[in-house]
Amino acid sequence: MLIVSALVSWFLVGLFITFSKRYGWGQPIRQEGPQSHLKKEGTPTAGGIPFVIALLLVWLVLLLTGHGGGRSETLLMLVGLGMGAIGLVDDVLKIRSRMVGGGKKELLAREKFPAQFLVGLVFAIFAAPLAPHVWLPGWGLYGDIALYTFVMVGAVNAFNFTDGLDSLLGGVSIIVLLPILGVSPVSVLLVGVLLGFLWFNAHPARVFMGDMGSHAIGGIVAGAFILHADVWMLPIAAIIPVVAVLSVVLQVLYFRRTGGKRLFRMSPIQHHFEELGWPETHVTLRFWLVTALGTAIVWGILRGLPALS
Numbered sequence: 001m002l003i004v005s006a007l008v009s010w011f012l013v014g015l016f017i018t019f020s021k022r023y024g025w026g027q028p029i030r031q032e033g034p035q036s037h038l039k040k041e042g043t044p045t046a047g048g049i050p051f052v053i054a055l056l057l058v059w060l061v062l063l064l065t066g067h068g069g070g071r072s073e074t075l076l077m078l079v080g081l082g083m084g085a086i087g088l089v090d091d092v093l094k095i096r097s098r099m100v101g102g103g104k105k106e107l108l109a110r111e112k113f114p115a116q117f118l119v120g121l122v123f124a125i126f127a128a129p130l131a132p133h134v135w136l137p138g139w140g141l142y143g144d145i146a147l148y149t150f151v152m153v154g155a156v157n158a159f160n161f162t163d164g165l166d167s168l169l170g171g172v173s174i175i176v177l178l179p180i181l182g183v184s185p186v187s188v189l190l191v192g193v194l195l196g197f198l199w200f201n202a203h204p205a206r207v208f209m210g211d212m213g214s215h216a217i218g219g220i221v222a223g224a225f226i227l228h229a230d231v232w233m234l235p236i237a238a239i240i241p242v243v244a245v246l247s248v249v250l251q252v253l254y255f256r257r258t259g260g261k262r263l264f265r266m267s268p269i270q271h272h273f274e275e276l277g278w279p280e281t282h283v284t285l286r287f288w289l290v291t292a293l294g295t296a297i298v299w300g301i302l303r304g305l306p307a308l309s
Contacts, residue, residue: 009196020044048213083219087211120152159218
């Protein structure tokens with residue numbers, strides 16, 4: 001089904017690009033961002049919409065044929081769609097603002113976080129009894145619910161901040177999911193639809209992912225590690241998203257503490273390296289390599305392999 005999901009995604013993303021160009025659903029580029037990105041102005045955005053649709057369609061076929069997985073996989077799909085819906089609102093606002101030349105440009109953080117928290121909490125309530133471990137001894141089920149909610153919201157924002165360079169988030173997400181593929185049909189389908197998306201997102205990108213895609217990915221990846229692996233292994237495999245979100249937090253705190261100074265030349269961290277002179281493709285490839293190292297460590301730990309030394 002990986003090949004089928006990749007082909008469906010490839011078709012729908014290509015179709016989406018055609019309609020995007022016809023109706024002008026282009027990406028606005030921040031003038032204060034990396035100057036090398038200004039040439040990307042007008043590139044179709046919200047490419048996560050077609051690959052999330054592809055993910056849902058193929059999963060529904062599997063479900064109808066009895067191969068969609070059990071309750072855990074249904075929960076994974078639902079949390080991906082729930083988080084993706086939040087990102088979809090953000091994508092629609094950005095596209096509409098660009099087309100009409102005004103209006104609300106995007107969801108504010110104070111609007112996103114409550115919605116993310118609600119979706120994460122509902123997921124955690126249903127996931128806690130299904131997860132393979134109890135992580136906070138003495139806290140019981142409520143402790144696990146609190147932990148999973150925090151992990152879910154944190155992961156969604158971390159993966160969202162990792163977007164911004166051609167192929168970066170798609171490649172990182174595929175690598176992080178590799179240890180889960182043998183036990184999670186939804187994760188297999190997500191890898192497939194991301195492969196179809198990367199056909200068009202490879203540098204120079206013909207379409208950008210947008211928030212619906214990054215939110216759905218973050219939800220499914222976090223959920224997959226909670227339900228099928230080890231929640232403490234997620235920050236190791238997803239080291240790049242963790243560093244990306246931490247770089248944003250540290251930049252804001254340092255800026256406020258020092259009265260306007262910057263810790264990084266630009267955040268998230270991938271743009272800092274661009275400002276240092278690294279070509280975009282070098283940043284992407286090197287971040288993939290770091291992700292592969294973290295994922296290899298997780299793979300070894302989960303399978304009880306000898307110490308990687």
